[in-house]
Every structure is written in C-alpha cells, then in structure tokens.
Amino acid sequence: MVERRPLLTFLTHAGLIIGIVVVAFPLYVTFIASTLTVEQVLEVPMQMLPGDQFWNNYAQVLTGGSTRGSTAPVGPMLFNSLVMALVIASGKIAISIISSFAIVYFRFPLRHFFFWMIFVTLMLPVEVRIIPTYKVVADLGMLDSYAGLTLPLIASATATFLFRQFFLTIPDELVEAARMDGAGPLRFFKDVLLPLSATSIAALFVIQFIYGWNQYLWPLLITNDESMYTAVIGIKRMIVGGDALTEWNLVMATAILAMLPPALVVIFMQKWFVKGLVDTEK
Amino acid sequence: MASIELSNIIKRYGSGKLSNQVIHGVNAVIQDGEFVVIVGPSGCGKSTLLRMVAGLEEVSEGEIRIGSRVVNNLEPAKRDIAMVFQNYALYPHMTVFDNMAYGLKIAKMDIAEIKARVSKAADILEITPFLDRKPRQLSGGQRQRVAMGRAIVRQPQVFLFDEPLSNLDAKLRAQTRLEIQKLHRELGITSLFVTHDQVEAMTLAQRMIVMNAGVMEQFGTPEEVYNRPATTFVASFIGSPAMNLLKAAPDAPHGTIVGVRPEHLDITDNGWALRVDAIELLGAERLIYGRWLHGAADEMVTIRTEESAAQPAVGSTIHVTARPGKVHYFDAATGQRRELTA
Amino acid sequence: MEKRVVFRSSWLPYLLVAPQLIITVVFFFWPAGQALFYAFQRQDAFGMNVTFAGLENFEYLLNDSAYLDSFKTTAIFSLLVASGGIAIALLLAVMADRVVKGALAYKTLLIWPYAVAAAVAGVLWGFLFAPSIGIVTFVLKQFDINWNWVLHGDQAMLLVVIASIWKQISYNFLFFLAGLQSIPRSLIEAAALDGAGPVKRFWTIVFPLLSPTTFFLLVVNIVYAFFDTFGVIDATTGGGPASSTQILVYKVFVDGVKSADLGGSSAQSAILMLIVIALTVVQFRFVERKVNY
Numbered sequence: 043m044v045e046r047r048p049l050l051t052f053l054t055h056a057g058l059i060i061g062i063v064v065v066a067f068p069l070y071v072t073f074i075a076s077t078l079t080v081e082q083v084l085e086v087p088m089q090m091l092p093g094d095q096f097w098n099n100y101a102q103v104l105t106g107g108s109t110r111g112s113t114a115p116v117g118p119m120l121f122n123s124l125v126m127a128l129v130i131a132s133g134k135i136a137i138s139i140i141s142s143f144a145i146v147y148f149r150f151p152l153r154h155f156f157f158w159m160i161f162v163t164l165m166l167p168v169e170v171r172i173i174p175t176y177k178v179v180a181d182l183g184m185l186d187s188y189a190g191l192t193l194p195l196i197a198s199a200t201a202t203f204l205f206r207q208f209f210l211t212i213p214d215e216l217v218e219a220a221r222m223d224g225a226g227p228l229r230f231f232k233d234v235l236l237p238l239s240a241t242s243i244a245a246l247f248v249i250q251f252i253y254g255w256n257q258y259l260w261p262l263l264i265t266n267d268e269s270m271y272t273a274v275i276g277i278k279r280m281i282v283g284g285d286a287l288t289e290w291n292l293v294m295a296t297a298i299l300a301m302l303p304p305a306l307v308v309i310f311m312q313k314w315f316v317k318g319l320v321d322t323e324k
Numbered sequence: 325m326a327s328i329e330l331s332n333i334i335k336r337y338g339s340g341k342l343s344n345q346v347i348h349g350v351n352a353v354i355q356d357g358e359f360v361v362i363v364g365p366s367g368c369g370k371s372t373l374l375r376m377v378a379g380l381e382e383v384s385e386g387e388i389r390i391g392s393r394v395v396n397n398l399e400p401a402k403r404d405i406a407m408v409f410q411n412y413a414l415y416p417h418m419t420v421f422d423n424m425a426y427g428l429k430i431a432k433m434d435i436a437e438i439k440a441r442v443s444k445a446a447d448i449l450e451i452t453p454f455l456d457r458k459p460r461q462l463s464g465g466q467r468q469r470v471a472m473g474r475a476i477v478r479q480p481q482v483f484l485f486d487e488p489l490s491n492l493d494a495k496l497r498a499q500t501r502l503e504i505q506k507l508h509r510e511l512g513i514t515s516l517f518v519t520h521d522q523v524e525a526m527t528l529a530q531r532m533i534v535m536n537a538g539v540m541e542q543f544g545t546p547e548e549v550y551n552r553p554a555t556t557f558v559a560s561f562i563g564s565p566a567m568n569l570l571k572a573a574p575d576a577p578h579g580t581i582v583g584v585r586p587e588h589l590d591i592t593d594n595g596w597a598l599r600v601d602a603i604e605l606l607g608a609e610r611l612i613y614g615r616w617l618h619g620a621a622d623e624m625v626t627i628r629t630e631e632s633a634a635q636p637a638v639g640s641t642i643h644v645t646a647r648p649g650k651v652h653y654f655d656a657a658t659g660q661r662r663e664l665t666a
Numbered sequence: 667m668e669k670r671v672v673f674r675s676s677w678l679p680y681l682l683v684a685p686q687l688i689i690t691v692v693f694f695f696w697p698a699g700q701a702l703f704y705a706f707q708r709q710d711a712f713g714m715n716v717t718f719a720g721l722e723n724f725e726y727l728l729n730d731s732a733y734l735d736s737f738k739t740t741a742i743f744s745l746l747v748a749s750g751g752i753a754i755a756l757l758l759a760v761m762a763d764r765v766v767k768g769a770l771a772y773k774t775l776l777i778w779p780y781a782v783a784a785a786v787a788g789v790l791w792g793f794l795f796a797p798s799i800g801i802v803t804f805v806l807k808q809f810d811i812n813w814n815w816v817l818h819g820d821q822a823m824l825l826v827v828i829a830s831i832w833k834q835i836s837y838n839f840l841f842f843l844a845g846l847q848s849i850p851r852s853l854i855e856a857a858a859l860d861g862a863g864p865v866k867r868f869w870t871i872v873f874p875l876l877s878p879t880t881f882f883l884l885v886v887n888i889v890y891a892f893f894d895t896f897g898v899i900d901a902t903t904g905g906g907p908a909s910s911t912q913i914l915v916y917k918v919f920v921d922g923v924k925s926a927d928l929g930g931s932s933a934q935s936a937i938l939m940l941i942v943i944a945l946t947v948v949q950f951r952f953v954e955r956k957v958n959y
Binding site: 043045047050051054055057058061062065066067068069071072075083084085086087088136137138140141143144145147148149150153156159160163164165166167169170171172173174175177178179193194196197202214217218221226227228230252255256257258259262263274275277278281290293294297300301304305307308309312315316319320 | 671672673674675676678679680682683685686687689690692693694695696697698699700701704754757758761762764765768772773774775776777778779780781782783784785786787789790791793794798799801804805832835837840841844855858863864893896897900901915918919922923928931932935938939942943946
C-alpha cells in the first residue's frame, strides 16, 4: 500500500526495540551477575560488563551448589529436570494419543463418560488439589522418586483435546481405504494416524517439555532428598536470608542453567512452539 | 469524474538481481466516464495493474494520472477513488448502513448528508431493507450490492472493480452484470473493471485492455477486439469457441498463421479438405472438429454450424470455406497481426 | 463432530483409554474427592481424628478477614497481571505486525520468556528489585524513590505483578499476532480506501475484530494469575510482607503445608475449584461462540 508515514514506522521500530530491551534486560543482568564474584555482585551499583568468574561460578554450582545456601550440586538437578521434562512430555503424548484414538475411532459404551472425565480434569490444576495429591503420592511411596515427580502430571486433558480435534479433521476416506487394504485398528494407528500426527506431536512435545522442566510447586512438595531436586527448585534453595547473605552470583549462574534448555527449545523449534501454543488453547 | 492515464507502467517485485518484473510497460488512456475492462488469464497482472491505480501497490516505474494529478505517491484515500473487492471486504462487525457510511464519517461529513447519500445508494441498489443487518446475515449477491453501495456513496472520480462477480453463481453473475451496466449508464463514473471472464469483458466494456503475462496486447472496443485481434493471444482469448489458428492452411503465405473463427467457416463443395474427427451437439449449435485431409494431421479445425444444418458423418470428408473478410493473418514468429493486401 | 467410520472392538478401546483413566482417577479424582471430603471435616489438635463439620470450614473462611484479604489480593493481582499483560502484548503485536524488515528477529526475541519458569522469573526480577543491591533499586534511588518491597506491601505487589507480566507477554503476544494476521487484508485495504489512517483503522476495524482473541486472553491470563504464578510468589515475597501478596493459591499452600490445617486448606481448595470451573465454563462457552467472518 502506498502509505508514507515515516514517523510511525520509526516509532514502531523504536517501540519494538524498547520492548526487546526491557524483555531482555533481566536476562542480561542475570548473565553478568553469573560471571562475577560474590563481592562484585553485592556492589551497588552492580557493574554492567561481564566479569571473569564465568568458568569458576558455573563449575562451582554444577558440582557443589552454593556455599551458604543449598550445597546440592546443580549438575544432578539439571539431570532431574531433564528426566522430568522428557518423561512428562513423552508420557503425556503417549497416553493422550492412544486415548484420543479410542475416543474418536471407536464406539463403545461409556465413551462419552470417559471423555467427560478427562475434560473435567481441566478444572483441576495441581494447585487446587495440592495436599490430597501429596498424600496419595506419599501413600504410594512415591515421594522423592521420578515416578512421583512425573506420574501425577502425565494425564492431561489439553493433549487429549488437541489430538481429538486433529483426528476429527482427518477424512473418513482414509479409514475406509485402510480398512479395504485389510488394516486393523492398530495397524491404522501405527501406519496412518501416527505419521499424520507428526507435526502435532512435535508441537505438543515442545510445550510439554517446557511445562515439565519448569514445574515448581509439585517438585517442591514431594522432594526432600537433595538428590531429587530439580534445577528450578535448586535456585530457590540457594536464596537464604537477606540480600547480602545470598551468593547471588551463584544463584544467577544456576538460573541461567535452568533457563537455557527450554529457551533453546523455544528458539530453535519456534515453529512447533507457536503451533503447539495455538493448537492447545483452541 | 476523471480520465486515467497510464504511462509506461512497470511493476517489479524484489530488487537487484533477484527482481521479478511482472508488468512490462503498459500505456493506456482511459477517457473520462468510460467503462474499461481489463481482461486476461490468471496471473497476467490485471489485478496488480488495478491495485496500482488504487494505490494498494507501489508503481516501480512510470506514471499514473487520475484527472490531471500524478497519483503515484498519493495514499489511496487521497486519490478520490472507490473500489469493489472480489470478496466484498465488508466490515463484519458493522451494519450495512455503517459499512456504507464509514468513509463518509471519516471525511467528517454532516450526518444528514450521510443519511441522504446512503439511502439514495441503497435505493438504487435495492438494499434498503438490509440497512440494519450485519453482512453475515446477507447472501452473496446482497453483500456484493452493499460493496457497490459503499463505493457509490463516496461519489468518487473513479470506480475500481476487482473481479467482483467471480464469487457469484452463474445466474447471479448475469443479473449483476446488467445492474452494473445500468449503474454506469445512470452515474457515468469512469470505471476500471478487472475480470478473467471474456464474456463479462465483451458485455460490459466500452473498451477493453487485453493482458497477457504483464503485457497489454490490445486496447480496443469489443468490436475491434473481436473483429481485428492484434495478436494470436487476443484472437484465441476472445470468442468462444476459440478462433482457429492454423499453421497448415493451404495457400497461406509462408511464415503466417491463418486465423478464422469457427462461426465464419461454412461447409461447401470445394475449399479446404478436412476429415471429420468428432462432432459435438450443444443444443442450438453444433461443433464439428476436422483434421486436414492432406498433411499436418495433428492440427484440428473447428467449425460451428446451426443445429438445423445437415450433419456430416464422422470420418467423412468435408470442404470448408471461410467467409470473405473474416480471415486474419498473424506473423508466425511474433504472433502480431499482419495486414495482407490481397 | 462425530466420525462416521469407526472400528469395532469390544476390548481394545478400553485398553487404550486405560492408562489415562487410571492416572486421572488416582491422581485427580481421588485427591479431588479427598479435598472435598476434608473440606467438610474438622481435625482435632493432633490431626488424628476427623469429625464431620458440615459447612463450618466454609463459614469460618468466609468470615476470616485473612481469607477475605487473600481474595481481594488475588482479585487485584489478577486484574493487574491480565490487563497489563494484555495491553503491553497488544502494543508489541501491533508494532510487530506493521514491520516487514526484521519481523522474524523481533518475534524470536520477544517470545523466549515463555520458556522461563515462574519461579525463575521471580528470582530474576527479585534480584533487579532487591532492596539493598538491586540495580533498579539503585536507579530509583537516583530519582529519590525509596524502594524496599520487604517493608511496603504495595511495592511487593508491584514486584510480583511485573515478574508475572514479563513471563506472560510472550504468550499474549503470539496470540495477538496470530489474531492480527487472521484479519483479511482486503478489510484493511477497504478501510484505507475509505480514508482511514493507521490509527483510525486500528480502533475502528482491527480492535473490534480482535475482540474474540482479547476476551480469550483475558480469561487465560486470569487463570494464569490465579495459579501459575505460585512460583513467582514463593521465590520472592513468600506471600509477604504481612500477607500483602498472599494470593489464594498461595494461602492454600501455606495453610496446608506449613500449618497443616487440613480442613481449612481443603475448604480453600474447594472454593478454588469452583472458581476454576466457572472460568473454564466461561472460556469454553465463549470459544464456541467465536465470531466468524
């Protein structure tokens, strides 16, 4: 369109740059802090250029945590976060896709009932049923375990909905053709449905990976043993007392480590990420 | 009302080595009050040309004048034009009245004047009962008329139509065509109408621009375009069934293509010898497809006859003669029309 | 929408839904049922026996000023987070939609905060706003503003609101961008031809057509503010100072875990459940009635 509005264009770019700066500012400060010594970090004002403690700090937290707060090494915590994220993401996708398959492609009594049961869970985020769920997990002896960290978070209505919605857009002719080719339901699922769902699975995986990695309340409740902490919990436990007591440089190094994998996933799998967000909320 | 002048219009996408030129130097003058149709196949650049006149696309090179003003750098709103879009582009959240009044409100027109103009346009287009409705409550044809109403109330110097009939069914299309003609007779506003349908072009145009691959092949009245096509493209694009363009006609001068319309070939006792390949009966007329008896057996000649005329048998031999003055010659290499003194 | 063509099997579908259903029953319904159960019980001092207490817990809550305060705090918090997050994201989306050059770069640089955990977002902003060593604190001091959220409740609220909005901007931004790009370009062109400049076009055409997205985000952001911001609060203010940032979900946690008040926190959970159900119903009801062009 012929539209000469140089001022507006300038303001638009300026606004976006300001937005990006404001959004990125905490990250920048965090990174700087993670390269300083404790004394430098506590200086007011803190310097705005990177220091030289990068390797020291990161090595320290990965192997030995902080010295004044939690001393649990962050390395294993990152591993726990990874396990949690991967298990939750793949677990959710696996059980949701098969139950969606059943609900969409089979007629059986109780079908609607099961669907509504799953739907209702949308109204029960973990924060609402914290204490009793904790009790159930404790009774099952799953505290401080990977099972306890992941299983309660695996049955998700959003994934089931997403797959159901997607399956409904697949033409009936495909099923009929597969049937005529002699394929039974499982064959159809494996050879036709699964490949067609590849993009939805990728999208969902990105979202669920981030969700699993960033879990806070749940791991906080059910882990006491330091070896089962996740990275996100670990950060909190390093913050002790007032500002001056906490080793902020190490806390920030841990924060960077905790932010990195999900951020990389978002940036490099951006297309899937966006698709995943848009699909799961419609 | 105003004339439209297109001077050496060139449109390019991209820049430098990666640029892609899609319109190659179009020159045309559309008279004040004229109804000109830009017609051509998909992708020929006709919509792009229209959008450049509207200001919705930038002009890479050349000048567009509306009236006496050069409008290349003017925003669409300042060109005093109105446009009817292919998919109507009605504001879905506003009533028909508000849709039509929108531009006038922005121009800070007096509310009484707005009401007057909207009701007059609604009257002409017979959409007065719909003024309080939203677009989604209307049928396609009704929405199209609202779109035209929105353009009319602006009382612009130029009307632009971008394939407005393409989304209507055949019957509605014919009806709306007549309404557009009526409107033009009544309002007399300079109009530029884009379509890919040569029937629409032939029926609506006072003159038409025939475009192909970004080039203006001919700019003339329907009669000129039909009777004296400037290139083989125009010859085959206008008229249905398409004109025969024959490379192997006997006695044709070397290096020419002979063009003759199926309706201008008569079955006679002597003339070109053809073997009948197939026959199609289309109700009031019959199409006979023949191949040369001698040589060039892969070229097909189409003849149109009345349904009441005698039907030759498939496989039989017939002779056809072209009516005098209805034979066209085109240069085989360039496709341009050649006038041959007999 | 139903599928016309289905498979027939008497046992396979049950097997396929089994994993999800088992987990749903064990970890959703059983605990939810327990929460509802305990909401109507009263525990004795040792936590040993429970006796049926009817609506006692609820009555107590609705008369408890601490609880009502928490309600008010949550309402203020969620309104600020939702409106702030939506306004800022809308502005950014409109700007990003207008630019042609660098659009992808801008988009990438604006969406990564989604990957940051709520608790981490809290820690980051907590560090920036730390009363003694924070950078922003320092800058504010230059303008004679004394910042100390540990002492001032409304400053603490501002801190958690900012951290929560920061994290949610990406999500809102992406949805607004998708909404903007789904508006047919011909509508914008028609408006331009009608004489509307960019600003007028935004308020009279774009914004009204964006209203389904806006409403949707409003509901989602409120749910987010209610529940997903737990990490922000726990990692910074811990609900303080003096409960000024103790939103409902945080209170459930504090009362249930730290004070081991089973009845009270279960009743709170039950009330929260009602709120979620209401919000979810609104969200689904509304999504069904989306405006079609």
